[in-house]
Amino acid sequence: MKSPKVTDIPMNNIVITAENDKLNIIFSGDVLGCDSAGAVQKIQGMLQSGIKQVVIKAEDLEQWDSSLLVVIYETLRLAQATKLKADIKGLPKNLRDLMQLAFADDRKPTHGGEDYSFLESIGKATIDSAKTVSAVFSFLKQTLSSLGRFFSGNSVMRGVDFCSALEDCGPKAIAIVSLISFLVGLILAFVGAIQLQTFGAQIYVASLVTIGMCRIMGAIMVGIIMAGRTGSSYAATIGTMQVNEELDALQTMGLSRVDFLVLPRIFALILAMPILTMLADIMGMIGGATVGVFMLDLPYEEYLKYTLNAFNLKNFLVGIFHGFCFGIIIALCGCYSGLTCGRNADSVGVATTKSVVSAIVWMIVTTGIITVICLELGI
């Protein structure tokens, strides 16, 4: 006669025995920190070999921890999923009570996350993208309406908010903009000097730095600094207002969120950015002169002469125009990210990141567009 198949897996005082169509799981002694994942995996494998009933019991069980609970809970879930009978009468009352609690129906969520197939995911992503584009256009429309209200004297924008925003993005940004621009001028001069030295044309470092800073580098550097410094601050401030229900309060008071929060910030950056760009141009040129005069030993008068020769009002104005456009982009990206922020702390972080990334991307796109237009116009 064929003897019944018996498999013993002693595992830190857990004995799992398969006998004909019955799986016995017996806990004894101390069951502390056992390999619950391994035990469950073995139980799962054994359940597939014609088992019809699972019996879980304890014999002289002393100390135990959550690893034992995991084995019982997962085994019961497996039994439930495969419609097997499970008997836990042999467990102490406290363990049975805990399992009853874990399987209580009335605490199951009434709705949860949905699983999508690959195609459904693509469809959902497409719909979400369309919604985002629609939301962006709606925001731009609201901003234009708000500007209309402002110029017709019907805006609820507060002067004090504009002054506060201007102070934050103007005087308070001078130090960092000056430092970074000075260093960029310095680097530009160094890199240029290495190449120009081979032709004995170091003096043209002055032209390189002047044209580079005035035409584009000054504006780009200010744009990146302000996107990281001010745009992110707008997103975080407005996002926190969303979390604190302050945006809801504005809406229910009938106050336009764009008038109240977006307009002062746009105006502040529109005013501050061209001025900061001018400052960046000057600081960059000073940085270049520092390298030219003190390190390349170029005569000061000569350097100044070449700088003035290279300075072109058109280049300068193109740079200022870049700064103006970047101001609008940073304010719009920062405010939009804040206004569309979710209602928890994580969302504020996401909104902040989104504002910086989108502002930088749009600044680069804008730079490309302006460059093409300038080329076409011969500027």
Place this chain on the structure above:
Amino acid sequence: MKKAVKIDVKDLTVGYGDYVLLHDANYQVNQGDIFIIMGGSGCGKSSMLRVLTGLIPPLKGDVVIDGINMVSGAADKVQKIREKSGILYQSGALFSSMTLSENIMLPLQQYTDYSPATMRELASLKLALVGLTGFDDFYPSEISGGMKKRAGLARALALDPDIVYFDEPSAGLDPISSRNLDDLILEINQSLGTTIVVVTHELASIFAIGNNSIFLDAETKTILARGDPHELLKNPPNEAVYKFLTRGEKK
């Protein structure tokens, strides 16, 4: 004498996108009621409040306040009704960059022609009404959670509203502050005749202030019970309501 109907909710379905939280809700709030919207977590209480206050549109149905359909009515008429409503949010939702006085003056600046001096006096009065005399020039960050709620209530009362909505007024408050806020709600209701709509699951508050209510159920997505909370406790229409009103006791 029968009270006039202030808010009439008809076949209202509340949810987000395809997800329905509550369907075909019908109820009325009478003039001068302290109306409680109660139910377990996730039953749609706060979403119902967001629909009533116009923050989100309903998926279906109508909200009629003082005879004006707030969902499909003319924008100017809807706005007039909104101006006569005040809301106290869970966190107070005071603007952190403004003093308490400036917070209260904000709706006054928007909707009245009062001089700045008058508005300042009105703000002081509203603060005094909620027990915050002398706190005019304090910023929200300088006061406690309970005081923030009271300041939020002062702002909600700025335009002498006909209806004041409260979203979980007791949340985050100690029992004494919670009781004080309940007393304040009763005081406002009795002395100004304001209709009050409160979303809460705080039993002590429900029984202390409520004289009319609805019970929302997450499972059936319907209104399971309606009426005076005290009456509902005495004669619970079903097990779920009884369990809720007795903190889970079995019948």
